[in-house]
Amino acid sequence: MSLAALSAVTYTYPGAARPALDSVSLELEPGEFVVLAGLSGSGKSTLLRTFAGLVPHFHGGTFGGEVELGGMSTRAHGPGELAAVVGSLFQDPETQVVLGTPRAELEFAAENHGLAAAEVARAVEETALALAMETLLDRPVEELSGGELQRVALGATLVARPALVCLDEPTSQLDPVAGDELIGLLRRLNEDGEVTVVLAEQRLERCLGACDRVLVMDAGRLVFDGDSQGMLAWALDAAPTLVTPGAALLAGLGLEPVPGVKRARAALREGGFGPSERAAGGSEREVGGARRARRLRGRFARSEDGAVLRMTNVWHELRDGPAILRGVDLTLTPGQRVALMGRNGAGKSTLLRHAAALMEPTRGRVQAAGRVALLLQNPGDYLVHERVEQEAGAGALAAVGLAGLERRHPRDLSGGERQRLALAVVLGDPQEAERPALICLDEPTRGMDRAAKDTLVALLEQFGTAVLIATHDPEFVAAFAQRVVLLADGRVIADGSPSDVLSGGTYFATETARILGGAGGALLPGEAVGLLRGDAGVLA
Amino acid sequence: MSYHRRASPLHAARAVIAMGWCAALLLAGLIEPNPIILGATLVCTLGAGVLAGVGRSLARTLRWSLPMLVTIMLINALVSRNGLTVIWRFGDLPLLGQTNVTLEATVYGAVLGLRAVVLVSVGALYSATVDPDEVLKLFRSLSFRSALSATVATRMVPVLTRDAHRLAEAQRCRSGRQPGRLALLRASTAGVLDRALDVAATLEVRGYGAARKHPGGGEHRRWSRHDIGFLFSALVLSGVAIATLISGVGAFSAYPLLRAPAGARTLSAAVVLVLAALVPFADRRGIER
Known part of the structure; x- marks a missing residue:
């Protein structure tokens, strides 16, 4: 029996013109490690929120189809009840840790599931050991780094041992070291604890080597469902922006793309681009470098x-x-x-x-x-007006390629467009402001x-x-x-x-x-x- | 201001006692009419803050609450028509009309402002010394959602402060004209709402909406020396505050002429209040976690 099943799920956010999910059907088996890929706005986050029951219970909107998790329909059961089966981790660790210390955070999550005091204490200790965060337990959360906070949030997600864990770009705010550590940790939890993992991620090269299955979303539709090697072969023609650098390298040499560094090296050796051949080319390349x-x-x-x-x-x-x-x-x-x-x-x-x-x-x-123009991490911090044209002049908007969007509300722009608008704000109008x-x-x-x-x-x-x-x-x-x-x-x-x-x-x-x-x-x-x-x- | 566990007797006391002790100070600040006893309550609060290692946080609170005292005093002096001792004649002022500033209205405003400063300082002391996570555990059986809201609000203060700081920094990076205050207010309000939505979603997926309490109950802690010390201190603080109110020792009236007894009994009550509040801080055994 599958752990989760979506049947013809269509969902539209309140006030949205088009559906965020469009006739999505899929099943998740226990113990799978699934990577969810797709461009920004393709519906990845919405799909994860559907597993958690936030869609439609929290966000409202129009919902069609059927979602079943561990035998519970999301129509009849809200996120609180579904939390017994599914744990969710979102992008921003700041808003996912609500109490003052990691210990309190983990206890809170465990107590919400009705565990007795002794069970809570044991679950907290075990989770802390599994995530190597036992030294963090009594530190004030304000003192934790982004990576540590994300680890605490993951701990709170796992402490009640959900069968399914959904993660929405959890590495986006982490450095490469912390990001790779988190992916490794998820793989270990998946292998040791039989936890089903669904991971939405932009940097596919980081996680394709670790997963069993890839789902690709495009404009709310599920356009690919298969293993990572099959996904790379499919993406070469159908979605080039999803092709990993390793796959592009192999394809450029006429080899079949494979995920992961280790398998790519093996493919190169098998294809006749092994160490001896590479050394020959390498010496020439070093000259160029x-x-x-x-x-x-x-x-x-x-x-x-x-x-x-x-x-x-x-x-x-x-x-x-x-x-x-x-x-x-x-x-x-x-x-x-x-x-x-x-x-x-x-x-x-x-x-x-x-x-x-x-x-x-x-x-x-x-x-x-x-002048030094600085664009800080969150472009939204620059955007305080009701219309794009109020944020920056016509010249600045044209310079960043936003001409024609003057009447739009900044919040209605895509992530990339918001960033370009913020860039226009800091650069200023080329006709008026001093060029930085x-x-x-x-x-x-x-x-x-x-x-x-x-x-x-x-x-x-x-x-x-x-x-x-x-x-x-x-x-x-x-x-x-x-x-x-x-x-x-x-x-x-x-x-x-x-x-x-x-x-x-x-x-x-x-x-x-x-x-x-x-x-x-x-x-x-x-x-x-x-x-x-x-x-x-x-x-x- | 946010809670950080520090090595102090007040932090070492359990949350219900520390909360009760702050409530006793709050009671004194609310019911005491006499400025001398109100002043003593402020000394208790600030002294406790220093002895608990949160003096710097309280000083920050004072920095913005003292101007509030002055503002309240000035407004009362300008708008109140009571009091017989005129100390300044402004004559006819637009909107205010004939304006005479009296000593009584000025002092009454100052006492009102002092009360506000005491209440704000006690609130600041509470948030710096009472563990919100323990408060949540304490109240979850009575009013789980209210306790959680209060705890999350406390936790979100530093997050929102950082958000506001980021927003201000971003505005300094703008190349052209700075946006108006209304636009900034709208943006910061929208940011707070976004944060609130994110936190609400997190709480939902953590099972908060279907929080199930285990019938076995929570853990039992033995009473520490600091629990007992601050319990007695809180009882004495409340007792002195109520006794001075009932006995008239702390009587104060501003109009039509000032009447604020500052005799030995009033001063004794103030001293007892300060001693009762600060003596528990002398015992520094077992204050580290």
Whole structure:
């Protein structure tokens, strides 16, 4: 008997013109690990909320079809009753932890399921051990990082041992290390505890290797249901934006795409692109990579005097607290596109705030050669008016490609459009405002699908201004940046070309680089295809 | 302001006792008419805050509540027609008409403002020293939803503060004209509503809507020295507050002429109040969790 069954489910949010779910039918078996893929707005979150009973009980709207979870129909049972079967984890950990300490949070969730005091205590201890969060239990939640908060929220979801766990892009706010840890944790829970996992995720390369089944949504419809290898083969023709870099690399070499780094390496070996062949291409590719690095370094040196931003020994020390930045030296030249990477709490956002003069260093100096425009993490914070045209002038809207949307409410825009509108707000009208010498963006690709990322890259390249981007997304960095600065504990620990910084590691590396083991410094599928075919000119 | 567990006798007391102790201070702040005893209640509150390690939080609260005191005093002085001792004649003012500021109206306004400061400070002390999670457990059998609402509201204060800070930062990054206050108010209200919806959805999927209480009841804790100390302190505080009210020791009237006894009995009551409130803080054994 299936754990969950959806039959011809159609759902429209109150006031919406078209359905968010359109005739969706599927069944989930116990113990499956399912990845839910699709572009932003395709219906992934709505589907997860349907499993939880929030659709239609919490959101209202028009609901058709039938959903059964553990023998309970969601028409007759609300989210509170369904919580005995299904646990849900959403994107933002801030609003998912409602009590003061992780222990209280876990106890609260367990007590809601009617467990006795002794059972609650045991469930809390076991969950904390399973999620390696026993040292967090009595810490105030305000002191926890985003990753730790997300772990607490996951613990509260799992403490009552639901048979089905639905997760809506839980890694979108986490750094690559915490994100990979969370996926590994889910896989272990799925294998050890027979928990059925449904994971909605944008960065498919992170999770396809771990899953048993992939569901793809498009405009509210279920357009693919199968295993991850089949999904990649299907996506090559039907949905290219969902193709992972590893799959694109294999397809570029004429091989059948497979998920995961390990299987991709094996496929390369079987296809005749094994270590010996790679080494031959690699030596040529290194020539190209080194040439590119030298060219970039030369450009930095020539433009040193006309720097758009110069940070000299910048410290940011909290009163009665730690130092967030510890002697950062950083210089950006005109037109340079620089990515700032590092774990959550490494100091990336603080560094951007110093660049834009929102903060003053406690020691050191920050000099900018003009206006610095800063787009913070949440574009919604910039949008306070009723119509798009009230937020920014016609020239600014045209510059970010939003001409024609002037009369719309900012909340009615898609995620990517809202971000472009916020960018227009900080850039200003080209006719009136001083052109910024530097544009800083704080995690602009968070929760974005690949199509929206491509649009952002094109937009920033079109401006031609120097750009400093804090991000956790190595694929985006490889596609966009000319230079990568890696921060750790407030210090710069690496500063070089993307191929230097992103090709050798595990977490701060693209999938292509991980498949090739960093050979030749290739970061993107196209580069790797050229490298493995022995085409040294591909990067020269 | 938000709760952080600290090594202090008040934090070490169980939530029901700490809450009762704050309620005793609140009672004194509400019923005491005499400014000397009201002032003593404020000293109790601030002293307790310092001894509990939350003095800085209380100082922040005072920073915005003291201007409130001055505002209340000024408004009362300008609009009240009572009192016989004129200390300033403004003559005819637009809207207000003939305006004479009297000593009695000024003092009465100041006492009203002082009462407001006491109440706000006690509220701040409560949120900094009483564990909201324990309060939730305490009240879940009586009024689960109300207790949860109060707890979540406390938890959300720092989240919303950070939201407001982010919104302000984003507005500083705008290239052109800054938006009006109405637009900002609308945006921040919408943000609060969004947060509230997210929290509500989380509570729903955690089974809050169908919360089932196990018949076995909760855990039983033995009474600590701090529980007993603050219980006695709360009883004495309440007793002194009620006794001074009934006996007339703390009598105060402003109109038509000021009458505020400041004799030995009033001063003794104030001293007893302060001692009763602060003595439990002297015992610092077993205050770490």
